[in-house]
Amino acid sequence: MNEWRVHEVAAGVRFRVVRPMPTLPPALDAEVERLWQIAQTHTARLFNGRVFSADVITPRLVCGHWTEFRRIVAQMRRPELHPRLGVRSLAVGGVIVGPDGVVFGRRPAAAVYQAGEWQLPPAGSVDASAAGPEGTVDVLRQFWVELQEELGLNPGVVSAPRLLCIVEHPGSRVLDLGITVTTTLSAAAIRTAHAAGGNGEYGALEVVPVAELPAFLTRAGGALNGQAEVFLARALGKGDPRQGESAVDPATGRAALTKP
Secondary structure (H helix, E strand, O other), X not given: OOOOEEEOOOOOOEEEEOOOOOOOOHHHHHHHHHHHHHHHHHOOOOOOOEEEEEEEEOOOXXXXXXXXXXXXXXXXXXXXXXXXXXXXXXXXXXXXXEOOEEEEEEOOOOOOOOOOOEEOOOEEEXXXXXXXXXXXXXXXXXXXXXXXXXXXXXXXXXXXEEEEEEEEOXXXXXXXXXXXXXXXXXXXXXXXXXXXXXXXXXXEEEEEOHHHHHHHHHHHHHHEOHHHHHHHHHHHOOOOHHHOOEEEEOOOOEEEEOOO
């Protein structure tokens, strides 16, 4: 995680679109399209929608523009294109804490980004559905959409949303905004909702008791995505989750530091 950059955000941080999507030179646009076509041969569900890309990040204001998903995919495949594409796409990622523990999901092996990795659901790009009036971008609205689509959970079953931080991937330059919520649902209820209403974004779902997090994280090893440990530490307390140094009271959502 040493190469991953963490951007601090305030509780009331705002996200705004301040400029149009830049036009690409013909040669660069052709290369983006070539990489996009390759990606489509591997993942049939790809859609070239609009995604928020950050230009400037401060704790209280994140400014950017709408970009297209094919540019994001091209930069994922060829990170060296970043100086020319200038894409830093924003995604939301959750830390759901319930009475039975923290929810983890494993991405399919064919996924475009972080394939086969365990991550903290829900997670998804901030797309045009989050667009608000006068250039505003509603990241919580995007989070609620992902919660329903990926896990089959109605936003009414979670509470106390709190923004954690933004983690920037050193290669793709993807930005993941951590958001933690609490729920009173049991692990069985979460799995049932996922099985009945999830969209297949996760092939496997685990609800890990807080006391068992160190063992789970060790077992996941390199299959755990990079931002997960940062988000867990912020959501559950200041300790290292691999060392069992953080715990949370699901009834209150408050973190308390403990030792194993």
